Amino acid sequence: MTAQPCRIDPALPAYPPDLYPTRIVAPSVATLEEVRGEAVSRFHRDGFLAVERAFTAAETADVLQGLLDLLDGANPEYQGVQWEAGTAEILGTLPRQRRQDAVRKFWKFIDFDPRLLAFSQHPGLVGAVERLVDAEPELLQDMALFKPPLLGREKPWHQDCAYFDLPQGTPVVGAWIALDAATVENGCMCVLPGSHRAGPTVHFQRRDWQIYDTAVAREGAVAVPLPPGGCLFFHGLLHHGTPVNRTPARRRAIQLHYKPAGVEPVPRDERLAAFGSEGKEVSC
Secondary structure (H helix, E strand, C coil), X not given: CCCCCCEECCCCCCCCCCCCCCCECCCCECCXXXXXXXXXXXXXXXXXXXXXXXXXXXXXXXHXXXXXXXXXXXXXXXXXXXXXXXXXXXXXXXXXXXXHHHEEEEECCHHHCHHHHHHHCCHHHXXXXXXXXXXXXXXXXXXXXXXXXXXXXXXXXXXXXXXXXXXXXXXXXXXXXXXXXXXXXXXXXXXXXXXXXXXXXXXXXXXXXXXXXXXXXXXXXXXXXXXXXXXXXXXXXXXXXXXXXXXXXXXEEEEEEEEECCCCCCCHHHHHHHHCHHHCCCCX
């Protein structure tokens, strides 16, 4: 069996050629155990912290296999695949090993594969998040973001808290884990250091639910390339985005968001008052 298409992503228009930086920053620490003390202070100052060797090759391979098994229909109840624009006509013709090269996103999968659930509860990961938020963390959202070779689309600059109906000021932390080498050329994460400290920024429905291009302080932005198993922790208010993948290489990643345990959602209008009224029905 194969998983049924969930949704075909819309095609996006081109973006300004200088919207994403080529200046890079190296990982700040080597392992998850080093996410403490000065590294935690750096996270709160900059809004992000890159860990070079957060997970082993075996752990990342296990995560990737769990996603690919869901794609192959190992759990027929799972319907959380979103496909890249322009793939509807070719999905039925792609061989099994190439179907992943039409995927944009896996959405809400932890309840459908025990390996993926276990990874979201990884003691080293959860421990690092706990030190970053200074509270017991609770999983808020799970997704995997694929940028297929020569096809993977842009995710425009945005703040992740613009998507979450949570009280303003809730310390949300995203963990973005590279399953392949993430490079400037194939669409690694780009961030604007310190931008989280300015609070919510109004978003607009343009190419996506995004910060308007002219409001992006691109001169201070940096790219954060990562090796497989590397992890980028980032604050829910940090300005970030990823360019298109123009290379023949895959760029696959899993992204988990955590909030302090016990924080309850608020009415959507409260979020829209901070981030703009065009975001009523949007999702990451």
